[in-house]
Amino acid sequence: MKDKICIITGASSGMGLATAAALAGKGATLGLVSRNRSKGETVVKSITEKTKNSKIELFIADLSSQADIRKLANEIKTKFPKIDVLINNAGGINPKRIVTIDGFELTFAVNHLAYFLFTNLLLENLKAAPKARIVSVASVASNYGKINFKDLNFEKKYYSFKAYAQSKLANIIFTYELANRLKGTNVTANCLHPGMVKTRFATEMNNYFGFFWKLINPILITAEKGAETAIWLASSPEVEGISGKYFKEKKEVKSIRSSYDIATQQRLWAVSESMTNL
Numbered sequence: 538m539k540d541k542i543c544i545i546t547g548a549s550s551g552m553g554l555a556t557a558a559a560l561a562g563k564g565a566t567l568g569l570v571s572r573n574r575s576k577g578e579t580v581v582k583s584i585t586e587k588t589k590n591s592k593i594e595l596f597i598a599d600l601s602s603q604a605d606i607r608k609l610a611n612e613i614k615t616k617f618p619k620i621d622v623l624i625n626n627a628g629g630i631n632p633k634r635i636v637t638i639d640g641f642e643l644t645f646a647v648n649h650l651a652y653f654l655f656t657n658l659l660l661e662n663l664k665a666a667p668k669a670r671i672v673s674v675a676s677v678a679s680n681y682g683k684i685n686f687k688d689l690n691f692e693k694k695y696y697s698f699k700a701y702a703q704s705k706l707a708n709i710i711f712t713y714e715l716a717n718r719l720k721g722t723n724v725t726a727n728c729l730h731p732g733m734v735k736t737r738f739a740t741e742m743n744n745y746f747g748f749f750w751k752l753i754n755p756i757l758i759t760a761e762k763g764a765e766t767a768i769w770l771a772s773s774p775e776v777e778g779i780s781g782k783y784f785k786e787k788k789e790v791k792s793i794r795s796s797y798d799i800a801t802q803q804r805l806w807a808v809s810e811s812m813t814n815l
């Protein structure tokens with residue numbers, strides 16, 4: 538990965554941090570995105586100490602804010618005219634319905650709209666690299682998801698797991714439509730389920746899902762193990778040229794049937810474009 542520029546969101550914790558450390562270990566130049574400067578600085582310092590790789594830049598942005606995402610994209614584009622790898626990883630599940638500064642439900646905004654907007658804003662720079670890869674961290678929760686076009690923001694009634702499952706299904710649908718749009722270019726787009734991973738994910742949940750998550754805590758895998766498929770998709774020659782696929786444990790797997798519906802893919806793209814003023 539020497540000479541490769543990799544951008545990673547959610548690098549301050551869990552799998553984003555593990556992915557960043559692994560790619561730094563492989564010699565990549567990193568652009569790490571964190572919403573918290575002091576946390577980000579601690580991460581950069583610890584990865585540099587551990588890997589002896591000092592080619593790590595920190596960028597600060599709250600990905601729930603589209604103004605922040607636009608500012609972040611501009612900063613990254615100025616710093617890195619060519620981007621080889623973009624890993625959309627930041628996200629989570631939220632116990633209560635929160636409305637973002639742009640007026641959207643937080644889970645949909647951070648888990649899906651941020652992936653969508655940030656990726657689109659960086660596309661030119663990804664296309665400028667010889668071969669670029671977009672990797673989006675989705676989830677098996679997508680199997681329980683439905684894109685509720687009539688109420689994407691859960692205005693009627695909020696269910697935390699339904700909101701999470703919808704957003705993770707959106708990651709997969711977005712990847713399929715993106716890969717389709719990128720056909721004939723040097724950029725691939727894939728997504729993955731990392732496994733059930735012991736990170737800060739769901740630790741603030743106090744409902745039935747939080748109870749379930751605590752119950753299965755002993756069988757959760759480490760962040761390092763959970764990051765393996767994202768690292769592999771970002772760096773392995775085995776997946777060069779492969780695009781528009783969903784992976785688990787470094788193997789291509791089928792996603793839920795509704796994710797393959799072309800009309801849904803195009804509709805989600807159009808709605809996301811309008812929600813992000815692209």
Ligand SMILES: NC(=O)c1ccc[n+]([C@@H]2O[C@H](COP(=O)([O-])OP(=O)(O)OC[C@H]3O[C@@H](n4cnc5c(N)ncnc54)[C@H](OP(=O)(O)O)[C@@H]3O)[C@@H](O)[C@H]2O)c1
Pocket residue numbers: 546547548549550551552553571572573576598599600601626627628629630647674675676677730731732733734735736737738739
């Ligand atoms: N853990 C699992 O079992 C599991 C399973 C399937 C998929 N996933 C997915 O894996 C990805 C990484 O999650 P994780 O398990 O590693 O959880 P985590 O330890 O909670 O890490 C989430 C990361 O996202 C960042 N983030 C959240 N909201 C943000 C915002 N508004 N702006 C900027 N950054 C934000 C967090 O920043 P802070 O450090 O500032 O909070 C943190 O760096 C998520 O997309 C999640 O949906 C996780």
